[in-house]
Amino acid sequence: MKVFTTMQTSPKWHYITKASVERYLALYPYWQKDKYYAICPYCHNPIVITQRGNSRSSHATTLFGKHVSYTPKGFNNVNVDKVKHCFLSGQSSLITSDVLKDNHFNSHELNVKRVRQALSYLTGVRFSNKLTWALIYNGKDAFNYRGIDNYNFPFGLLVVANSIGLTGRLIANPRLEAKIKDNSQFLHLVGHQLKPLSVFPNARMKLILGNDEINQRSGFHFLIAQMVETNHEVQRVVCTYHVVCKMFDELVYK
Numbered sequence: 001m002k003v004f005t006t007m008q009t010s011p012k013w014h015y016i017t018k019a020s021v022e023r024y025l026a027l028y029p030y031w032q033k034d035k036y037y038a039i040c041p042y043c044h045n046p047i048v049i050t051q052r053g054n055s056r057s058s059h060a061t062t063l064f065g066k067h068v069s070y071t072p073k074g075f076n077n078v079n080v081d082k083v084k085h086c087f088l089s090g091q092s093s094l095i096t097s098d099v100l101k102d103n104h105f106n107s108h109e110l111n112v113k114r115v116r117q118a119l120s121y122l123t124g125v126r127f128s129n130k131l132t133w134a135l136i137y138n139g140k141d142a143f144n145y146r147g148i149d150n151y152n153f154p155f156g157l158l159v160v161a162n163s164i165g166l167t168g169r170l171i172a173n174p175r176l177e178a179k180i181k182d183n184s185q186f187l188h189l190v191g192h193q194l195k196p197l198s199v200f201p202n203a204r205m206k207l208i209l210g211n212d213e214i215n216q217r218s219g220f221h222f223l224i225a226q227m228v229e230t231n232h233e234v235q236r237v238v239c240t241y242h243v244v245c246k247m248f249d250e251l252v253y254k
């Protein structure tokens, strides 16, 4: 993999370069026994920094990260199941419908509170129980998608959803709130709630959700989300941002 994080810098991550390794991984537990260790920003297991290419010429070498099967001192124990499901280990392919995949979906097994929190975290929009259930119910197919698992299916639900109505919803992310304040012409925030301006009672806003894409430089899966407002036939883009696929714990009761 081409990226890493540390216990101190997560959820932010860095590209694996000589400069970033020397800056963030210079001390124990990251530097031990002549090796640099770090944390995988997707599955949060320990990784070791390795180099590929000609070791005699620093120009020809490329640094990259590899999961380790043992737990280095000072790190949390390796979670083997998460390593197995990690998008950043090896070549990852797009999340697509897979007719051969065994569908283990059972709505009774879902921890809906955790799913709701995960969807809110990913989008920056507060999900109600009703909206969460609507996404689960309409997005059942996502559980059949290749690459979708018990850790990342909220992202899959968003890929399948296409769009979500935002009018009347609470915005949970300060950066999105700032974008709405700066760019929306037809709606405004009352507290955290998105409402039409009184002069535009018919105005609406929705979140358009794109398909799964892979950032070739970092390896992360993401989708492009666009907040779009409409007033009669006028349609305006208020803001565009990336929703990056993440692993969440306890989405399913075991």
Ligand SMILES: [Zn+2]
Pocket (backbone or CB within 6 Å): 040, 041, 042, 043, 044, 045, 067, 083, 086, 087, 088, 089
């Ligand atoms: Zn990983």
